[in-house]
Amino acid sequence: MSSISTPVTEAHEDAAHGQHDPNLQHHFATKEQQFDTSKIGIWLFLATEILMFGGLFVGFAYMQSRFPEAFFEGHKHLLKVAGTLNTVVLLVSSFTMVLAVHYARTSKRKKLIICLAITMFCALIFLGVKYIEYTHEFSEGLYPGRYFSNPDDPTGHEFIFFSFYFMMTGLHGIHILAGLCVMAWLLRRAIRGDFSRNYYTPVDVVGLYWHLVDIIWIYLFPLLYLIR
Amino acid sequence: MSDHTTILENTQAAGHGSEEAHAHGPRNPVRLYTLILTCLLILTGLTVLVAQFDFGDWNVFAAMIIATIKASLVALFFMHLLHDKGMNAIILCTALVFLGLFLSFDFMDSTTRFKITPANGAAPAGSDFHRPKNLGVPFGGAKNVKPPPEPPK
Numbered sequence: 001m002s003s004i005s006t007p008v009t010e011a012h013e014d015a016a017h018g019q020h021d022p023n024l025q026h027h028f029a030t031k032e033q034q035f036d037t038s039k040i041g042i043w044l045f046l047a048t049e050i051l052m053f054g055g056l057f058v059g060f061a062y063m064q065s066r067f068p069e070a071f072f073e074g075h076k077h078l079l080k081v082a083g084t085l086n087t088v089v090l091l092v093s094s095f096t097m098v099l100a101v102h103y104a105r106t107s108k109r110k111k112l113i114i115c116l117a118i119t120m121f122c123a124l125i126f127l128g129v130k131y132i133e134y135t136h137e138f139s140e141g142l143y144p145g146r147y148f149s150n151p152d153d154p155t156g157h158e159f160i161f162f163s164f165y166f167m168m169t170g171l172h173g174i175h176i177l178a179g180l181c182v183m184a185w186l187l188r189r190a191i192r193g194d195f196s197r198n199y200y201t202p203v204d205v206v207g208l209y210w211h212l213v214d215i216i217w218i219y220l221f222p223l224l225y226l227i228r
Numbered sequence: 229m230s231d232h233t234t235i236l237e238n239t240q241a242a243g244h245g246s247e248e249a250h251a252h253g254p255r256n257p258v259r260l261y262t263l264i265l266t267c268l269l270i271l272t273g274l275t276v277l278v279a280q281f282d283f284g285d286w287n288v289f290a291a292m293i294i295a296t297i298k299a300s301l302v303a304l305f306f307m308h309l310l311h312d313k314g315m316n317a318i319i320l321c322t323a324l325v326f327l328g329l330f331l332s333f334d335f336m337d338s339t340t341r342f343k344i345t346p347a348n349g350a351a352p353a354g355s356d357f358h359r360p361k362n363l364g365v366p367f368g369g370a371k372n373v374k375p376p377p378e379p380p381k
Contacts (some may be wrong), residue, residue: 036313043316047323054327058334065338080276087272095265098306102257211306215299221272222291226279 023199035201042205046212049175053216056171060164060223067157074161075227077142077150082133083225086126087217093122094214101207104200109193112203116187119210123180130173137162165224172220175213182206254311264305271298 021031028034064071100115141149144166148159186206189195195203254260275294283290304310309317 036315039312039316040319043319047319050320050323050327051330054330057327058330061331062334062338084272084276088269091265091268091272094268094302094306095261098261099258102261208307211302214306215302218298218302219292219295222275222279222295226275226291228279228282228287 038201038205042208049212056168063160067160070155070157071161071227073155074158075224077140078225079133079136080225082129083221086129087221089122089125090214090217093119094211097207097210101204104195104203105197107196113190116183116190120180120183123176126176168220172216179210179213264301267301268298
């Protein structure tokens, strides 16, 4: 109550705050609050991502239990080595991403840039391997749905497996691509020197997204490539 | 206005306190992250190894248990959930609870179904899904359906 009587002093104080932190937006009281809000925001987004992929996983589980032989026969066409390689590549990229967050938080600009670059390189490898896989599958006539034209299909239902395979890996691939774009933006800002222990929210938030994409692949890999 | 500023100062003070708490993450993060990556790679190898053997119905369970351990490692350490504020974990768990509901209700449905014979007896006995012959007619069902018998005149 007593402070109400001193509006002038406060206005003065505000003006004295001339060197206002450019990274603190005006609708947040503190940096801490701003950081926590961003984190809650990205976690809510990740929750919607889980539910979106969840629908595909539930559909997969249903159809797999209904046509186990077709799914088993279908998965034999996939390149297991490529799938394993991509799993390792994504895990390593998650590792370099978490290092990037760590180096951003400890104001190590050079190491942050290197880690971001390695993460992007891993993402590119992942997409490259995926391209090789898709080319291989298309060449065998393994298309989704009614476009499926592989003559060697003893069950007659392999097209269902490949519908799920292309939907799930395709949607996941789009997420990798989106992550790549956002990381290019991060890299540009990191080179410009935007991030330090005072402000590294974008790196942290993109890192969380990237780890979720990794987690989704952790489930996709055994389900699609290794099922029996 | 001034009240707002007092609150602002208070939260700033609180903010400083928790900023210090925030720094209390892992003692040596780089070493911890390397350890986690090693675990993840070993578990990946284990998944591939386990898939070589046939455990019958347990194949999927084994694969999913290993995948869940891997996902938990990523979430707890790489996504900082272990050292983070609880709110983020609550959001994640809520999403997982609803995904679990979705999965379990779907499972209850799919395991308690019985074959439905169309009233007009059009589908051949023992038939299940059919591969679509064209996309306009889902599962070729409508094509096989005989028109209902004409009422006797």
